[in-house]
Amino acid sequence: MGSEKSGGALEGLRVLDLTRILAGPLCGQMLGDMGADVIKIEPPGTGDDTRTWGPPFIEGESAYFLGINRNKRSLTLNMAEKAGQEILASLIRKSDVVVENFKLGTLEKWGITNEWLEKNAPRVVRCSITGYGSSGPDAALPGYDFILQAESGLMSICGDQDGTPTKYGVAIVDVVTGLYACNSILGAIAARERTGRGQHVEVCLYDSGIAMLINVASNYLISGKDARRFGNGHPSIVPYTTYPTADSMIAVAVGNDGQFVRFAETIGRGEWARDDRFAKNPDRVTNREALDSLIAQALESGKTAAWIGKLRAVGVPCGPINTVAEALTDPHTLARDMVRTVKHPKTGDLKMVGIPFRMNGTPPSIRRAPPLLGQHTDEVLAGELGMSAERIAQLRAENVI
Numbered sequence: 001m002g003s004e005k006s007g008g009a010l011e012g013l014r015v016l017d018l019t020r021i022l023a024g025p026l027c028g029q030m031l032g033d034m035g036a037d038v039i040k041i042e043p044p045g046t047g048d049d050t051r052t053w054g055p056p057f058i059e060g061e062s063a064y065f066l067g068i069n070r071n072k073r074s075l076t077l078n079m080a081e082k083a084g085q086e087i088l089a090s091l092i093r094k095s096d097v098v099v100e101n102f103k104l105g106t107l108e109k110w111g112i113t114n115e116w117l118e119k120n121a122p123r124v125v126r127c128s129i130t131g132y133g134s135s136g137p138d139a140a141l142p143g144y145d146f147i148l149q150a151e152s153g154l155m156s157i158c159g160d161q162d163g164t165p166t167k168y169g170v171a172i173v174d175v176v177t178g179l180y181a182c183n184s185i186l187g188a189i190a191a192r193e194r195t196g197r198g199q200h201v202e203v204c205l206y207d208s209g210i211a212m213l214i215n216v217a218s219n220y221l222i223s224g225k226d227a228r229r230f231g232n233g234h235p236s237i238v239p240y241t242t243y244p245t246a247d248s249m250i251a252v253a254v255g256n257d258g259q260f261v262r263f264a265e266t267i268g269r270g271e272w273a274r275d276d277r278f279a280k281n282p283d284r285v286t287n288r289e290a291l292d293s294l295i296a297q298a299l300e301s302g303k304t305a306a307w308i309g310k311l312r313a314v315g316v317p318c319g320p321i322n323t324v325a326e327a328l329t330d331p332h333t334l335a336r337d338m339v340r341t342v343k344h345p346k347t348g349d350l351k352m353v354g355i356p357f358r359m360n361g362t363p364p365s366i367r368r369a370p371p372l373l374g375q376h377t378d379e380v381l382a383g384e385l386g387m388s389a390e391r392i393a394q395l396r397a398e399n400v401i
Contacts, residue, residue: 008035009362013189016041016091017072018100020048022145022171023205024129025068026178028099031185032071033355033364039091039380040069040371044076044401047373059346066370067352070342073368073376076401083400085110090385093121096198097185101129104139114200125188125198127181133204143205145171152209153227157216160231177208233292238284239263242321243296245304252295253317257281262314267298267307328353344369377401 005011013036017028025040025048032038042048053064078084089112092098100107107113117124128134131143149155149167159166181203188199210217216227219235227235232251234240239254254260257280264272272278272294277287284291299307304320311318322330328339337354344350355364381387381401395401 006035006037006365006367007362008033008364009359010034010036011362013037013097014095015039015097015099016088016095018098018102019129020101021050022068022174023177023181023203024099024101025050026175027127027129027181027185028072029068029070030178030182031097032368033366034359035362035364036071036097038072039095039376039384040072040074041077041079041088041091042074042373044078044374044399047074047076051373058350061344061346061370061372066344066350069370070352070366071368072371073380074371074374075377075380076374077377078400079110081398081400083395083398085112087381087385087395087400088112089116089120091380092117092124094384095121095124096189097125097127099127099129099181099185103142104130104134117198117200121198123192123196123198125185125192125201127185127188127201127203129177129181130202130204132206134202138206145174145205148173148205148209152206153213153216154209157213157227157229159229161229161233163229165229173205173209173212176212177203177205180208180211233288236285237281238288238291239295241292243292243299245299245302245307247303249321250299250304250307251319251321252311255317259316260284263311263316266310266314266316267295269294269298340366342366342369345372345375374401 010031013031015028015031015036015038017024017038017040019025019028020042028038028040040048046052048065048069050065050068051062054062056063058066077087079088088110092112114126117126130139131148132138132141146167149172150165152173154173155165155167158168181201184201184203188201192198216235219225220227230241232241237253237255239252239260242249242251252263254263260278260281261273264270272291276283278284278291308318308320320326327333333339338356339351340354341349341351350369352366355366357364378389378392381392381395382389392401
């Protein structure tokens, strides 16, 4: 239903992004990257909470907000007002997808129930992102990534083996929840092609955190043994960790016995491949501490770059431990267009992380810089709802927009 010409896979799809913070905005950004016309609805005067998160700021714009809100139009709307709710309902009727992360019952309080959608906008896909879902004893609790990392068990398996549980360096539960939301919306859109009807998609941080345990959860469910921390190591594969070298550190990921033979030979310890303690991966896992200590001693004799050159030459996965600055300026990052520059109405040239997927028939694109608060309010109300300039001015005077 969106009129924007993007050339992307979702061209013609209109998305109302009613979300704030990270999971929802990331979901909306991905839909926008794929060509959807995304209208971000924000409270007048304040906008998305992340507009104030910082420093750093550039020309008063938050780096946090700028990182997850490209390819969107911003409309300010006071949805606590009856007139704001009526505008919201009108926009929903003209949309394909509504993404929201309000507290449970908020949309319903404004009259936007699933029954209302079935009657007034039956093709709309509604995606609700919450902290704990709509059922269960904790359903009413607000969701914060840090708390969900703790409660889901993720924090218990991160950090030094003898240290304290440690959170991931970014809000990873929020990020994965945004990915699950986007994936689920695309599934619902595909189903609509068959049924002609939308549906209610529900995604929550708690479920995402549990699902992210992947093999660690499976290990517990099969063995009954609780997981523990391995630092940078892997619970089921050895050697698969970081080691000191003569000048820094190196990450090594030996995924099978053949790679281990080549690894041992390359670092001058070919006899390890014939040692009963290390020849097979289950034995290496059992004797992890002894082997890791021996590897550390061997690798300290050379510099990281030299080891990487030798190990990669024989097909052993390894790499440097880059800082964020080093990663974002790496030649491969730049060759993959994973740092892009867009024109922003206040900051001018704005650097941002690129799109992490390619589609050769309907390529994703960055068509819009992250919007200023309310930048497109008049455009949306006039263009999509046919409002006159006088009516828009009245709504602004009444603090509805």
